[in-house]
Amino acid sequence: MDFALTDEQRMLEETLTRLVADRVSPEQRRARLQAPSPGASSLWQTFAELGLLHMPFSEEAGGLGGDGTDLMIILQALGRGLVPEPYLFGLVLPGTLLALTGDDAQRARWLAPLLEGEHQLALGWQEIAARYDAQAITTQARQKEGQWHLSGRKDLVVNLGAAAATLVTAKLESGKLGLFVVPAGTHGARSFTYQTMDEQPAGDLTLEDVLLAQEHCLSEDVESALDEALAIGRAALCAQAIGAMESACDQTLAYLKERKQFGVPLATFQALQHRMVDMHLHLEQSRSMAILAATSLTLANDERDYRVAAAKAYCGESARFIAEQAIQLHGAMGMTDECHVAAYARHLIMFDHYLGDSDYHLEHVSDRLSAA
Structure with missing residues (x-):
């Protein structure tokens, strides 16, 4: 299969990469978390101006008709920068349910302002x-x-x-x-x-x-609509975790190249090289599973839920592995707040628990295979 992005998707990816790099540095992120603004942040307003809040929703619901790949691009970029804005939990999940279940009056009251960035849910x-x-x-x-x-x-x-x-x-x-x-x-x-x-x-x-x-x-x-919304949320979480795993791997490799022991960089030690390779293997295999989840959202419910569960279970285990390796390869400083990789490690560990952990989704996969 051809997983190459379209020209529009590449532009979206490049725009988001620049935006996150410019507006969500480690220092800016810490300041945002320590002193949260009472209303929508300036970054959230920028999301609205760029159409990012409209992207995941159908044109009938007032959105731009983005698909699972578009959502994956957005969440990967947000995951790379650990962007603190509640794009998934404050927009995508409640917005999807409103789009699926609300009548015209309910959409006008709650969904339209959500997509314009006027409030969050x-x-x-x-x-x-x-x-x-x-x-x-x-x-x-x-x-x-x-x-x-x-x-x-x-x-x-x-x-x-x-x-x-x-x-x-x-x-x-x-x-x-x-x-x-x-x-x-x-x-x-x-x-x-x-x-x-x-x-x-x-x-x-x-x-x-x-x-x-x-x-x-x-x-x-609401059972069917909730299952659909949670499937979209889990696929989005997998994409977000890929972005965070990428950054954790990049920061760890940069540290190994910079930090010296016995007069030589840590990156020259073969045992540590093997551990970095293991981290990248988990990352790339998880990326494939995240793509599987993102491209399965339009399938029949049973097949969609089976594929998304498999992706969430695998990405959850990989996220924990990469988080633990990143901390260990940084040494004791990897546990400090001053070391930015610690924030990625905490996020990757918690990722496994949002919307169902690995054990929960593995049980779903096992039940499906047993029935087959």
Whole structure:
């Protein structure tokens, strides 16, 4: 197969590479994380001006009709620079669900401003007891006197603090899975925010008999749309991890060439050369799996989910391997905040846990192979 990029895709890649290099240096990233802006950052506004916020969505939803390869290019570039903007969790995941389930009025209220960069959203679908199983949740939604009543808790909601609203999944009395828009500040919705190990803003959302009008219900049967959105998110995460793995390998190799031991660069030691080769082998094999995931998003649901699960499982294991090797080859300084490779290592380790870890996806792959 020909995996060469089109002229437009090459231009997109070059533009993003320059943008990230100019606007997200290690120092700029640290400053952004230490003093986050209350609203959308100037970089997020630049994303909107360049059309990056419209890119992953269909033209019918108000987007530019980008495909899985376009999304992969964007997330790889963001991963290389560890860009702190919530492109995946604040835009792609909730935006995809809005595009798939919302009616015209709901899209105009929540999706159109999202694509213009006027606000960000979040998706609350995980619960501690359910782990990565979207169906095994305890959050309940029931109708009473023309309103929806939501009660439960959502954990690890990335971008919760900056979101104008959170899309929340809940079990209906029919047993099906519903999807609701819970605006920030809604009475009965309490949030506890924190940072994940890789410095992502996240939080837990507790719903205590939250009352919502009918128009806040996006779907009373969201299972298929949620599976599609999560498949897109997992493929995007794989691409983001490839970018981070590339940078971790490049920084480690540069350090081995610069650092001397016994009067010669560390890169001259054969044992360390072998370890660098192993890192690059994991990177290139993961790149192939990320391409597989990105190009499988339009397949039938079962085949799509099988391929994406295989890619996420493999990339998760590779990400952890490269993170550990990068730290070890840097020595003790690799654990310090001053060494930028430590931030990449934390991100690569956490990557495995976002949207399902390697064990979860390997089980999915195993079940598929056993059934075959």
